[in-house]
Amino acid sequence: MIPTMSDNxxxxxxxxxxxxxxxxxxxxxxxxxxxxxxYARTITMPANSxxxxxxxxxxTVVIVSGDITMFVGDAPFKFSGYNxxxxxxxxxxxxxxxxxxxxxxxxxxxxATVEEAEEEFTSExxxxxxxxxxxxxxxxTTGG
Numbered sequence: 563m564i565p566t567m568s569d570n571x572x573x574x575x576x577x578x579x580x581x582x583x584x585x586x587x588x589x590x591x592x593x594x595x596x597x598x599x600x601y602a603r604t605i606t607m608p609a610n611s612x613x614x615x616x617x618x619x620x621x622t623v624v625i626v627s628g629d630i631t632m633f634v635g636d637a638p639f640k641f642s643g644y645n646x647x648x649x650x651x652x653x654x655x656x657x658x659x660x661x662x663x664x665x666x667x668x669x670x671x672x673x674a675t676v677e678e679a680e681e682e683f684t685s686e687x688x689x690x691x692x693x694x695x696x697x698x699x700x701x702x703t704t705g706g
Contacts, residue, residue, distance in 0.1 A: 564649035565635040579614040590691040591698035601679040602668040607659035615655035616686035628663025
């Protein structure tokens with residue numbers, strides 16, 4: 563399980579995020595699927611890359627396929643292989659990818675667009691890679 567983080571732990575990730583913003587940024591891509599009352603977003607992290615995520619305000623499921631160390635709750639934890647994890651609201655991830663890794667977050671929703679889904683799970687939409695100029699997005703919506 564990925565637990566809710568303490569305010570202190572969220573602050574530590576924000577501090578790391580500030581430090582990382584001074585370094586050259588990698589281009590990312592996000593694959594979005596909005597289907598059957600579910601929203602799924604998948605990012606691919608290159609090997610040896612570091613990512614901080616937006617503050618997540620709802621419970622989700624997170625699927626990790628690869629080899630990463632993630633700051634979870636109040637401590638780092640290593641995930642290897644394929645992991646399907648319940649993830650609580652109130653978390654802001656810091657992730658180091660040891661190998662190329664795919665991370666999918668999904669949740670039930672009634673919204674009709676990716677933008678609405680992003681606004682549903684975070685108030686930090688401006689920090690999402692999917693909203694940054696030049697980053698690629700693949701979007702599949704079925705209306706179902």
